[in-house]
Amino acid sequence: MSDGEPGERPSVATLRRTVERGRAGLFGDAGGLVVFLTAVVVLWGLWRVDFLLNDSATVGNVLVNVADGHLAVTESPYALTAGEQPGLVAVDGQFYGRNYGQIYLAVPFLWSLDAVAGLVDLRLLLAAGWSLALLALARAVARLRDRPVLADAGAVIAVGAFAASALVATDMGWLQRPRPLVALGLSTMLLAATGATALYRLLSWIHGRRVGMAGGLGLVLATPVGFWGSFPKRHVLSATVLVLVVALFAASRTGTDRRAVLARAGAYAVVGLFASVHAFEAVFTFAVLVPLDVLTAPTNDRRTLAVVLVVFAVSLVPMLVTNTAISGNPMKPPRKLVGVDGGLSLDPAEAPIGDAGAGSAGGESSGTGGGTDGGPTPGDGSGQSGDGIPFVWVLAPLAPVVDRFFWILEIMFRSIESGLAAATELDRLYHVMVRSGWVPDVRYHLTAYETLELSFLEAFPLSGALLALPSLLVAGVSRRAGSLRDHLRSGLADPVRQTDLFAASLGLTLFVVYLPELPLFAMITQRYVVLVMPLVLYGVCRLAPVRAALTDHGRLVGGAYAGTLLVGGLALGVTFATLDLARGEAVQLHALLGLGAGVVVALAAVGWPLHRRDRAVAVGLALAAGTTTLFVVASGLVVFTDGNHALDLVRVVAGLLPTVG
């Protein structure tokens, strides 16, 4: 950390130190800053200021109202009727939305945009923001590589891009009220970039900067997080939350100093705040965090636990206040209230949530088709379950809370139970994990019969490398002396292994509870489970062959990745231009490419204990990462767009490309 330039006045030196310290706190080091800014520049470039799925109309409307100072939806600029706003709920004649925590995050952005609206043009502001991010990125890379000329080049490109944008700027004619959606896009992008930075810090702590960079950049460029990076949906937020919780968990395993205790409390605080966005996901995160944290913490002394408890309690305030204000019950989130267009959400075992016919409170549907979904949040069907329990009388004022507690336990039990049952169905697993195509029983009429559902592997081929885990474990155990039990015992004393265990448990749990909902229409990248994808990427980066490829053959990985983008991009352009693809066909073309790349990287990694060819793994990784990048970029420029880009320059460039649909 710099102590200021010689000859600087003390106040300037102090300011400089504060900035440096703030930067270190947020980004870790120069590498973290590069990861963060790269994520922002890429996502901003592909940003479409629009609704991809129609429940975003609900989120947009709620933001407008919350920014005006009330939770109830009284003004509805993005939809004329309640029926167009899946997810809207009614309480005593008032309408409310959901995901309030996500909306609170966007409010400062909306206020800022409103504040400067009379001063600057919104379209130019977006162009300027991107140019400034590019400037900062060029400067950060110049520092990291010690090549000042890169900063100069970045400055020229940034000014040029802004000038060109000003020449072709048009207003956002497709939106009557663009600023709330812009605010939601901004907050979502910054969340995605935060997740990427957190993964960078976690992995660089374990394996050094190179692996950290690959993981952090990979989060945005090589997983579907990049696809969802600017849409006003919760998936990116959830994904970032899980990475943050795992990274804070890891940081808190290393000692008992103030930093470690704060990191531990921070993990709980993130979960507590998360509950104001999606209580169902937060509850499972909490349920996995508590036992593993307590079992593996360096200390469980009273003082530490007190700090953790207090911080966690405070972090729950946004959820408790929001729920109380809306339903009168601090433990009853909006998702569990009566939907405006009909009855309660039902048990997934009886009728799939989000069934258009069921009229669930949790709905959303594809902008390309229609229909609804709401997440597997089993409902209120059982009514009041605590009436017969004596101590509820003793705790009469807390009765609703206690009642809710048992209700939550019941939901958790049922979700795990149906998730495990679903995990034994091979047909389901095949379509969700391996190959999509035309999947039987998916309600394609809700998406205009377009096959927009990539499987997990098709959307995220890098995840195929994780198939190497069993063979690597077998090879690792057989190589070392001692019993299996000794390995487990010594392994679990290691903070990194503890973090592995936590990440794996968290990822598996959230995957399993969503599995009964899948396959489902309008998922595009199995979006319900996008939140576990960064954890899968963490797992991939932890594998010995992947580490070896990244550390010893970084240049090969970079070169092969660039080659994949170049050759793949040209080939895709020619294909789109000559085959006149419909949107569903374009998505399925990507599916096959993703599947192929996933198989290649899986084979390279699985066979590694035998062949030991790091270079093969390196090429496989680059191919898989590049395939997802191509999907994310093609989606932004051609497949999932209609001239609705945030940047005029990108709109103009995209207009020159062959169309799909």
Place this chain on the structure above:
Amino acid sequence: MLDGADSSVVAAALILLALVVLGPSWATPTALGDGTAEVDVLAPTWLDSGEGPTDHVLRDDPGRFGTDASYLRSPPLVVDVSNVSGSPELYYDLDVPALDLDTGPVERRLSGPGRYRLELADVAVPPADYRYRDVEAPDSGVYTGIVTVRVQSFSGQTVVANRTVGVRIAR
């Protein structure tokens, strides 16, 4: 010669200055206004001809890359536009009332004279055995479609072409 840090600062200052100087209403409005234009249809050629209603049959092609749906692909509309006044838009649609198909419409602002090309979205038709509650795949056969091309603005609309075509669902 500026060093890396300085060039970034200068560039940032330039951008922010330009942002403020250009003001709050710089971007070109895209809203539809009043106006008219003359349109000469180049393709599809049958739009201009006086042939019978089922002569020009659009048929569905099997979907590729594992999409079991088939696709109804409408021909692109290519027109020459002249005598543009104000800011009108060109409207192109294919409607098949019996099938509840949604191909568009597409609307394009006419910013000046020249050649314009409008493409309707490909429409997916489900496989014959698709069924969900009361939703069923359409029977094979030839259905009547209506193609509409017009120039429209707030001051009125001029129909360029409006005729029926045959749309074949093949199984």
